[in-house]
Amino acid sequence: MIEFIINKLLIGFLIIIASITTLYCMIHMVPGDPIKVLLGPRATLEMQEALSIKLGLNDPLFIQIINFIKNIFRGDLGADILTQRPVLTILLEQTPHTILLVVVSIFWAILLGIPIGCYNAIYQGSLSDKLSGIITISFIAIPPFVVALYSLLIFAVALKWLPAIGVGESGDLSSKISHLILPSFAVGLGWVGYLARLVRSSMLEVLKENHVRTARAYGISERKIILHYVLRIAILPTITLLGTGIGILFSSSVFAEIVFSRPGIGKLIYESVINRNYPVVMGAVLVTSTLFVITTTLSDIVNAILDPRIINK
Amino acid sequence: MNSIKKIIYNIIKEPLGLIGLILVFSIIILSIGADLFAPFEPSKINIRDKLQNPSILHILGTDQLGRDLFSRVLYGGRIALKVALISIFISMLIGMIIGILAAIGKKWLDNFFLFIFDTIRSFPTIMFALAIVTLFGPSLETIILIVILTQSPIYARIVRTQTLMIINSEYIQAEKIMGINFIRLMIIHIIPNVIGPLFILASMDIPFVIAIEAGLSFLGMGVRPPIPSWGSILNDGYSFIDNSPWPLIAGGLPLIITTIGFTFLGERLRDLIDPKLKKNINL
Numbered sequence: 387m388i389e390f391i392i393n394k395l396l397i398g399f400l401i402i403i404a405s406i407t408t409l410y411c412m413i414h415m416v417p418g419d420p421i422k423v424l425l426g427p428r429a430t431l432e433m434q435e436a437l438s439i440k441l442g443l444n445d446p447l448f449i450q451i452i453n454f455i456k457n458i459f460r461g462d463l464g465a466d467i468l469t470q471r472p473v474l475t476i477l478l479e480q481t482p483h484t485i486l487l488v489v490v491s492i493f494w495a496i497l498l499g500i501p502i503g504c505y506n507a508i509y510q511g512s513l514s515d516k517l518s519g520i521i522t523i524s525f526i527a528i529p530p531f532v533v534a535l536y537s538l539l540i541f542a543v544a545l546k547w548l549p550a551i552g553v554g555e556s557g558d559l560s561s562k563i564s565h566l567i568l569p570s571f572a573v574g575l576g577w578v579g580y581l582a583r584l585v586r587s588s589m590l591e592v593l594k595e596n597h598v599r600t601a602r603a604y605g606i607s608e609r610k611i612i613l614h615y616v617l618r619i620a621i622l623p624t625i626t627l628l629g630t631g632i633g634i635l636f637s638s639s640v641f642a643e644i645v646f647s648r649p650g651i652g653k654l655i656y657e658s659v660i661n662r663n664y665p666v667v668m669g670a671v672l673v674t675s676t677l678f679v680i681t682t683t684l685s686d687i688v689n690a691i692l693d694p695r696i697i698n699k
Numbered sequence: 700m701n702s703i704k705k706i707i708y709n710i711i712k713e714p715l716g717l718i719g720l721i722l723v724f725s726i727i728i729l730s731i732g733a734d735l736f737a738p739f740e741p742s743k744i745n746i747r748d749k750l751q752n753p754s755i756l757h758i759l760g761t762d763q764l765g766r767d768l769f770s771r772v773l774y775g776g777r778i779a780l781k782v783a784l785i786s787i788f789i790s791m792l793i794g795m796i797i798g799i800l801a802a803i804g805k806k807w808l809d810n811f812f813l814f815i816f817d818t819i820r821s822f823p824t825i826m827f828a829l830a831i832v833t834l835f836g837p838s839l840e841t842i843i844l845i846v847i848l849t850q851s852p853i854y855a856r857i858v859r860t861q862t863l864m865i866i867n868s869e870y871i872q873a874e875k876i877m878g879i880n881f882i883r884l885m886i887i888h889i890i891p892n893v894i895g896p897l898f899i900l901a902s903m904d905i906p907f908v909i910a911i912e913a914g915l916s917f918l919g920m921g922v923r924p925p926i927p928s929w930g931s932i933l934n935d936g937y938s939f940i941d942n943s944p945w946p947l948i949a950g951g952l953p954l955i956i957t958t959i960g961f962t963f964l965g966e967r968l969r970d971l972i973d974p975k976l977k978k979n980i981n982l
Contacts, residue, residue, distance in 0.1 A: 397817075404818045412830055520715060520963075527962035529910035531917060532951045535933060539947050543940055636823040641914065645937070652825075656918065659829045667830075674823060 499581025629685020722960025794854025
């Protein structure tokens with residue numbers, strides 16, 4: 387077990403390093419020059435030269451990458467090219483907004499998706515099962531940013547029920563919650579579909595197994611069989627899905643943050659890519675790929691604890 | 700002829716397949732025949748009639764430059780389908796080559812490919828896309844490149860698993876003992892068996908690719924104006940959301956219809972041909 391966990395952590399670490407390196411190389415192939423963006427068009431050549439020495443941009447690419455990774459371990463991610471604020475501070479400011487959005491979205495999706503899937507599996511083939519089958523596939527199919535735009539149009543602009551932009555005033559809980567409703571609706575809707583369908587299909591499979599038949603023969607109440615013997619096994623693939631789905635969640639939160647003008651990692655990356663603000667892009671990508679690796683590793687480990695047969699595969 | 704009838708009958712037997720087929724069919728017809736159906740030039744500016752509500756003349760209204768939204772939607776459909784078909788086809792080809800190489804090659808090659816696949820997957824698609832767009836500039840070709848880079852590793856993984864399964868099966872072992880040559884093994888046994896499931900799964904990615912194109916164009920990082928794209932119509936609508944809801948509605952509606960149509964049809968096809976497909980390839 388410990389060996390399995392260490393192995394997973396090691397691979398995760400390697401993936402983070404590899405993705406930083408890839409991104410670093412990619413950024414340095416981009417035509418736009420961060421020095422010129424920073425100093426403006428009227429800067430002299432000497433000024434540009436001095437700054438690029440200060441930022442270490444004259445070193446060979448390989449050395450730059452090594453230095454960058456070394457600095458990460460010291461907690462130094464460089465400074466924002468435009469405002470000179472430390473990237474770490476910016477990230478610490480923005481990341482909680484995104485994490486809150488993602489967690490709230492996935493939370494309501496779980497609360498709705500798993501019971502729907504469960505109900506449909508129990509009443510397989512009924513009208514409600516067929517109908518919600520069609521509805522859940524539609525939830526998956528519709529791109530999240532279209533959901534975001536339409537819900538903005540309907541609930542904020544036309545009906546004026548909910549605020550359109552921002553995160554709400556700090557300290558005012560009800561304002562924060564009302565600003566969170568529409569973005570988390572847009573990010574979570576597809577997940578209601580994913581979860582409902584996944585739980586339904588894996589429950590149908592477990593319902594056919596021998597231990598369920600045996601439990602029925604013993605006269606255990608149907609309610610207990612479902613909750614205790616079926617759902618517990620059927621929930622396993624869901625954990626894997628949640629672990630690997632964090633990338634999709636981040637992608638849709640980028641759009642939600644842009645559409646609703648919410649601060650967060652996604653909007654940060656979008657804006658800094660446009661401004662060629664490389665240190666910020668690097669830092670933000672570092673955060674997202676780290677979060678991705680953490681969640682996939684966690685879901686692997688949770689799965690291994692719930693079903694130890696996985697370790698030997 | 701009879702077998703085609705039978706397939707279509709089986710597809711439309713379930714409401715899912717019927718809805719999907721109708722939607723997909725009408726989208727394809729409308730986009731291909733955009734020249735015939737569009738009442739106006741898609742990029743003809745007419746400021747006097749800007750931001751109009753739907754009328755008999757302008758079925759979906761007009762945008763901030765007075766361009767007819769219905770015509771723009773039809774021509775936007777062409778772009779969406781073009782991007783989806785070209786990029787998925789190329790991704791399938793590349794995925795197949797790399798997947799087979801990973802399966803039949805040396806162990807270190809296999810591990811190397813797996814590692815690359817996982818690294819690419821660890822970027823959220825949209826961030827990966829943003830990085831590529833800054834590199835090559837926004838254009839139709841860049842979108843196709845992005846799709847190829849994100850999808851072909853997924854297909855390669857599927858092909859790899861399928862190929863491994865076939866190579867380790869007993870009849871291939873028997874063939875090997877009888878001295879089958881490599882090219883024959885590939886052409887007769889592996890490629891035909893791999894291509895079917897890959898084709899179904901890839902066709903189910905069409906809505907996803909259409910969403911990437913529209914999403915990037917919405918962010919102003921996709922197809923360049925004046926080429927009409929559903930995403931850029933949405934972008935216009937978002938900017939003028941306080942003036943008129945119609946550009947936003949006109950840009951989103953075809954996206955919803957298309958993604959739902961292709962997804963329904965894909966689901967139905969998969970259920971018909973191989974209900975267990977998803978499960979086999981998830982490993």
